[in-house]
Amino acid sequence: MAEPIVTYKDVHKSFGDVEVLKGIDLDIYPAEKVAVIGPSGSGKTTIIRLLMTLEQPTAGDIIVDGRNLWKMEKNGKWIHANENHLRSIRGDIGMVFQHFNLFPHMTILENCMTAPVHVKNEEKSDVKKRSIEMLERVGLGDKLDNYPSQLSGGQKQRVAMARALVMRPKIMLFDEVTSALDPELVGEVLNVIRDIAENDDMAMILVTHEMDFALDIADKVLFLDEGVIAEQGTASEVIEHSENPRVQSFLQRFR
Numbered sequence: 001m002a003e004p005i006v007t008y009k010d011v012h013k014s015f016g017d018v019e020v021l022k023g024i025d026l027d028i029y030p031a032e033k034v035a036v037i038g039p040s041g042s043g044k045t046t047i048i049r050l051l052m053t054l055e056q057p058t059a060g061d062i063i064v065d066g067r068n069l070w071k072m073e074k075n076g077k078w079i080h081a082n083e084n085h086l087r088s089i090r091g092d093i094g095m096v097f098q099h100f101n102l103f104p105h106m107t108i109l110e111n112c113m114t115a116p117v118h119v120k121n122e123e124k125s126d127v128k129k130r131s132i133e134m135l136e137r138v139g140l141g142d143k144l145d146n147y148p149s150q151l152s153g154g155q156k157q158r159v160a161m162a163r164a165l166v167m168r169p170k171i172m173l174f175d176e177v178t179s180a181l182d183p184e185l186v187g188e189v190l191n192v193i194r195d196i197a198e199n200d201d202m203a204m205i206l207v208t209h210e211m212d213f214a215l216d217i218a219d220k221v222l223f224l225d226e227g228v229i230a231e232q233g234t235a236s237e238v239i240e241h242s243e244n245p246r247v248q249s250f251l252q253r254f255r
């Protein structure tokens with residue numbers, strides 16, 4: 001089997017006195033699709049924010065592509081292990097948030113182009129071509145010159161996905177990307193994720209409350225409960241056949 005692209009080793013994270021992750025051990029393999037489920041406040045978002053380096057761990061190792069993201073200095077402070085590695089892995093990880101986070105003053109084409117051109121210094125004409133292809137792929141080829149405010153929530157979320165894909169990430173993180181949408185717009189966004197899951201070979205980590213969807217696309221499901229991975233297995237093992245009472249009571253809400 002290939003080496004994991006991401007490894008968490010006994011990762012802890014506290015905010016002040018509150019420990020929200022209490023020792024996470026996890027391997028994610030290239031192309032693997034991982035769904036993270038669990039009650040609100042169990043630490044799901046924190047797991048992916050750590051990978052995106054939006055938060056620092058309190059203890060433990062997070063290894064991406066064979067290298068640690070952080071190291072501890074003698075004074076006990078965490079620093080980025082290697083700035084070059086950090087820059088390159090940030091380029092390898094795409095994230096889609098619950099609240100879209102599009103740039104309101106840019107057209108949707110400009111939203112897709114800005115990071116590859118200004119962060120990765122890629123050739124503008126190549127990026128433009130790829131951005132148009134991605135926006136067509138998510139069904140927005142006729143909206144290139146629109147601004148985010150002119151789009152529905154579902155369309156904005158599809159722009160956010162195209163923008164992440166233009167970076168050609170090795171890992172895509174989706175943080176409850178349908179939670180802020182009106183119910184009738186959820187399907188169009190899930191369809192785009194399904195298309196990516198089926199046709200692209202990147203690893204995906206999805207924090208989601210869409211159980212049927214997780215069952216459909218995830219290779220592995222993690223059930224997070226009070227800061228620990230309380231159960232993990234195939235989607236069917238966790239969502240359909242778990243005997244863990246905490247999993248069962250959590251899933252009850254979705255039946």
Ligand code: ADP
Nearest residue numbers: 015020038039040041042043044045046047207
């Ligand atoms: P989930 O995604 O499972 O709902 P989160 O990872 O968002 O859980 O949050 C886990 C816990 O950590 C929650 O109790 C939340 O209030 C707390 N938390 C998250 N981020 C911060 C922060 N920046 N400062 C303080 N507490 C935080």
